[in-house]
Amino acid sequence: MSHSPKIFTRRNFFRFTTGFGIAIGLEQLLPVSAQQLSGIEQSTNAPAYPNAIDLTIQETSVTIGGKNTKALTINNSLPGQLIRLREGQTAKIRVTNKLKEDTSIHWHGIILPANMDGVPGLSFAGIKPGETFSYEFSVAQNGTYWYHSHSGLQEQRGHYGAIIIDPIEPEPFQYDQDYVVLLSDWTFEDPHNILSNLKKMSTYYNYQRRTIGTFFEDLPWRQMRMDPTDIADVTGATYTYLMNGLAPDSNWTAVFKPGEKVRLRFINASAMTFFDVRIPGLKMTLVQADGQNVQPVTVDEFRIGTAETYDAIVEPQDAQAYTIFAETMDRSGYARGTLATRQGLSAAIPEQRERPLRTMADMGMSHEMRQMNGTPMNHEMPQINGTPMNHEMPQINGTPMNHEMPQMNHSTLNTSWQPHGHDDRGRGNAGVPMMVKNRLNEPGIGLENTGTRVLAYTDLRSLTPGYDQRQPERELELHLTGNMERYMWSFNGKKYSEEKELTFYNGERLRLTFVNDTMMEHPIHLHGMWMELDNGAGEYKPRKHTVIVKPAEKMSVEVNVDAPGKWAFHCHLLYHMKVGMFRTVAVVDRLREVS
Numbered sequence: 001m002s003h004s005p006k007i008f009t010r011r012n013f014f015r016f017t018t019g020f021g022i023a024i025g026l027e028q029l030l031p032v033s034a035q036q037l038s039g040i041e042q043s044t045n046a047p048a049y050p051n052a053i054d055l056t057i058q059e060t061s062v063t064i065g066g067k068n069t070k071a072l073t074i075n076n077s078l079p080g081q082l083i084r085l086r087e088g089q090t091a092k093i094r095v096t097n098k099l100k101e102d103t104s105i106h107w108h109g110i111i112l113p114a115n116m117d118g119v120p121g122l123s124f125a126g127i128k129p130g131e132t133f134s135y136e137f138s139v140a141q142n143g144t145y146w147y148h149s150h151s152g153l154q155e156q157r158g159h160y161g162a163i164i165i166d167p168i169e170p171e172p173f174q175y176d177q178d179y180v181v182l183l184s185d186w187t188f189e190d191p192h193n194i195l196s197n198l199k200k201m202s203t204y205y206n207y208q209r210r211t212i213g214t215f216f217e218d219l220p221w222r223q224m225r226m227d228p229t230d231i232a233d234v235t236g237a238t239y240t241y242l243m244n245g246l247a248p249d250s251n252w253t254a255v256f257k258p259g260e261k262v263r264l265r266f267i268n269a270s271a272m273t274f275f276d277v278r279i280p281g282l283k284m285t286l287v288q289a290d291g292q293n294v295q296p297v298t299v300d301e302f303r304i305g306t307a308e309t310y311d312a313i314v315e316p317q318d319a320q321a322y323t324i325f326a327e328t329m330d331r332s333g334y335a336r337g338t339l340a341t342r343q344g345l346s347a348a349i350p351e352q353r354e355r356p357l358r359t360m361a362d363m364g365m366s367h368e369m370r371q372m373n374g375t376p377m378n379h380e381m382p383q384i385n386g387t388p389m390n391h392e393m394p395q396i397n398g399t400p401m402n403h404e405m406p407q408m409n410h411s412t413l414n415t416s417w418q419p420h421g422h423d424d425r426g427r428g429n430a431g432v433p434m435m436v437k438n439r440l441n442e443p444g445i446g447l448e449n450t451g452t453r454v455l456a457y458t459d460l461r462s463l464t465p466g467y468d469q470r471q472p473e474r475e476l477e478l479h480l481t482g483n484m485e486r487y488m489w490s491f492n493g494k495k496y497s498e499e500k501e502l503t504f505y506n507g508e509r510l511r512l513t514f515v516n517d518t519m520m521e522h523p524i525h526l527h528g529m530w531m532e533l534d535n536g537a538g539e540y541k542p543r544k545h546t547v548i549v550k551p552a553e554k555m556s557v558e559v560n561v562d563a564p565g566k567w568a569f570h571c572h573l574l575y576h577m578k579v580g581m582f583r584t585v586a587v588v589d590r591l592r593e594v595s
Contacts, residue, residue, distance in 0.1 A: 049086050055105070057127075057149075057159065058098035065240050065247035069188055071158035072099070072149070078245045079182050079269065080147070080161025087142040087168045093135045095127060102126040105135070106150040106527075106568075107163065108307060109291055109545040112137035114565025117527055119150045122566045122584060126151060142167035143291025144265040144309045146182070153191035155574055156271040160184065164265070165291070172463060173287045173296065175263035175313055179254045183304070183326050183335050185239040185270040186247075195575050198233060202487045205237045206230065208332065208355050228357040230484060230519060231445065233575060234272045236333030241273065243326065243335040251346055252337035258319050262339065264312045268304045271574040274329035274521065274548075276303050276447060277310075279322050279339065280350055284312040286455065290544045293463040300452035303329065303444045305523040305548040307572040314339070321347040329446060329521075331355040356446035362519050364433025364552035429481035429493045432517050433552035440535045440555060444521070444548075458535050460542040466532055468560050469539055472511035475556075476502070480549060480571070480581070482518040488579060489518075489571065495580025502569065502583050504561045505590040513556045516549045522576065523548050526585070528567040531557035546572055563587055 060073040074080025085091050097103045104126050106118035116137045120126035127133045142165045149159035162180045187194060197204040208229050246252045256262050264284075268275060277284075278301040285298045288311035304310055304326075316322060321340040328334060331352055338346050443454040482489040492499070504510060512531070514524060525546045532541040534556040541558065549555055564587050571581040 049084070049089055052092040052094060053081075053083060054094050054096070055081060056096045056098055057103050057105075062158075064186055064188075064242070064245075065249065067188065071186075072154050073158060074161055077161075078158045079184070080159070082161065082180065083147065083163045085139050085163065085165045087139055087165055089139050091135070091137055091139050094132055095135065096132040097127040097129055100129055102128055102151055103154060103159070104149055104151045105147050107135070107137075107145070107147050108525075109145040109309075110137070110163070111140055111528065111530075111563070114528060114563065114567060117567065119527065119568045122568060139165055141165060141291065143288055143293075144180075144267065144311050145291050146267045146269055146307075146309065148269065150568070153195070153271075153574060153578065155269075156185075156187065156191040156194075158184075158186070160269040162265070162267055162269075172293060173313060174261055176260040177254070177256055177262045178265070179262065180244065180265045180267065181254075181324060181337065182244050182267045182269050183273075183275050184242045184245075184268075185234070185273045186242050187234075187238045187240070189238055191271075191574075194234060194238065195578060198487045198575060199579075202233070202484045203227065203230070205233065205235045207235065207237045208330065227484075228359075229355065230358065231330035231356060232272065232274070232328065232332070233520075233573070235330055236328065239273065239333060241270075241275075241326070241328065241333045241335040243324070243337045246337075248334060248336040248349075253343050253345070254324075254337065254339050255342060256316055256339060257341065258317055260315070262314050262316070264314065264324070266304055266310045266312065268306050268308050270306050272306065274303060274305050274444075275326040275335065276301055276329060277324075277326045278350075278452075279314060279324050280347075281320075281322055282314045282316060282339075284314055286310055286312050289460055289542055290546060292543045294542055295461045295463055295540070297455065297459045298453070299455045299459075301447065301450065302455035303447060303548075305521065305546065305572075307523050307525055307546040308544075308548070321345040323347040323349055325350050327352060329356075329444070331446070353446070358445070358519055358551070362433075362445070362551040364435045364437075429479075429483060429490070429517055436515055436517075436552050436554040438555060439550045439553040440533075442550065444550065457533060457548075458537075460533065460535060461537040461540040462542050463540075465539040466541055466543070468509065470509040472509045472558055474505075474508060475511040475513060477513045477515060478502075480514060480516045480518055480522050480524070482520070482576075482581070484518075484520070487575075489573075489576040489581040491581060491583055496582040497580065500584055502585050504559070504585055504587045506561055506564050506587050508561045508590070510559045510561050511556055512559060513554065514547075514549045516551055516553045519551045521548055521550055522581070523572040524570075525572045526559070526567070526569050528563040528565070528585075528587075529559050529561065531559055533557055561587055564589075 055074050057074060059070050060076050062071045062078050071078045095105055104118045104120050114123040116135050118124060145163040147161055147163055148155045162182050240247050243252045283298050285296050287296050290309055319341050321338050324337040324339055326335040336349060440457040443456050447454045479492050481493045523546050530543040533544055533547060567585040569583045569585045570577045
């Protein structure tokens with residue numbers, strides 16, 4: 001079957017875009033409650049891409065989960081209008097702001113000039129109320145991407161949408177139906193109130209904290225100012241989880257015929273949520289990660305972090321319904337849809353799994369380190385050799401607990417210290433893991449013992465070798481730091497207001513090494529350039545725009561620095577970025593920098 005880029009008749013265009021943003025040139029607006037996304041039929045005719053796309057940002061009344069609310073919409077749609085482009089074209093997108101505040105659009109994962117990237121305060125002033133800004137850039141890639149506001153907390157209020165870029169050359173895999181599955185988290189609260197609540201009490205939305213019955217079991221964690229139930233900052237206590245703008249009970253549905261190959265383009269457009277995706281009864285063959293072709297890998301489940309995308313192909317043989325189930329990492333909720341032979345069908349919703357707990361591995365303890373002098377160090381054990389684990393105990397049997405030795409680190413036991421000899425990381429960091437390691441082969445917390453095939457980063461291999469096989473000439477190590485109690489998030493212990501800029505040299509091959517000194521996962525996103533994940537794939541390193549760094553993990557990526565200008569670099573958890581886990585990357589000429 002040929003899989004050249006597709007064309008829409010008016011009917012098929014309508015089918016595909018209904019409920020996922022109104023079609024370009026289609027004036028009728030459908031209510032959010034009626035939204036459904038349908039498939040693309042194959043065609044060998046030349047596609048007709050618009051010369052220009054007009055987007056309007058405004059506040060709109062919508063209904064989510066049966067409750068009326070107001071959202072920030074793009075062309076009156078939540079999610080925003082699907083944008084479909086073709087590799088090689090020049091994209092012209094006019095964005096009009098009908099809000100009472102500044103806005104912006106960042107084209108996530110798209111390689112383009114810095115002044116078109118859409119981050120206010122860098123190479124772009126933002127879009128003032130009542131104004132129109134024209135984005136224009138050459139489309140030099142293909143795949144599944146998305147777009148969102150980079151202004152304030154607007155992304156949390158619905159300001160996001162999907163991008164599909166059709167390739168010039170036929171794709172290296174086949175499919176008969178094509179669906180976007182955009183995952184997000186919605187709150188009926190004002191996002192600024194959420195941030196205020198987190199600053200007042202970081203566990204404000206953690207309704208799964210353990211009780212007094214586990215006091216002694218959790219004592220080591222309490223002594224270290226940590227909580228084993230800290231999986232997500234913001235949870236189902238305030239979030240409704242959406243699939244293509246619909247709450248679980250609304251049952252978004254994708255239609256197929258038995259024996260067809262169905263492409264599902266998963267996009268995590270959430271503000272703060274990691275999802276674990278599975279379709280009970282179906283294997284998923286992943287063919288793209290972050291819009292880039294990968295060697296096909298077949299799994300039962302995969303974790304998708306905030307801002308990541310994965311394209312999967314499924315091949316249902318039976319005329320039955322299948323549940324597309326996206327369970328949150330902390331197990332406090334889920335987004336749900338259905339893959340069925342017709343609208344109106346549904347399948348059983350899997351029982352939610354027990355919420356996971358942080359372990360000593362998340363504090364950087366290997367199996368060998370979990371006992372000292374033969375005494376197990378686990379959460380049932382509030383002492384070591386009879387000595388209480390508190391900040392007044394700097395030694396164990398006369399052995400200093402310091403970074404140089406694989407022992408319990410004294411600095412981990414309170415919040416006022418200078419870790420690892422790095423004086424610039426003290427104030428903004430609550431603790432340092434006893435050791436860090438590569439955890440790319442691990443699927444992630446809560447997915448360790450499912451008995452099924454779960455994706456790990458080591459499974460990802462680019463379909464073709466990277467075009468630049470130079471060894472990195474320089475390494476830049478960045479520590480991901482934070483203080484959960486004070487809700488401070490930073491790089492190297494300093495917020496953006498304290499240390500704003502990193503310098504990359506134009507033309508260099510740079511190794512970025514991330515060291516996660518916190519007990520939370522962080523999706524790290526670099527604008528304007530690809531990161532090649534050093535996951536053991538050699539010349540087939542996968543290219544990603546966002547990488548998930550696990551607690552106590554040390555991981556590296558390689559970057560071809562080829563995009564002059566100023567770029568954003570940040571954790572893609574919205575509230576982490578907002579409070580300081582953000583940097584500007586200045587790509588400069590090396591000679592000019594030296595002079």
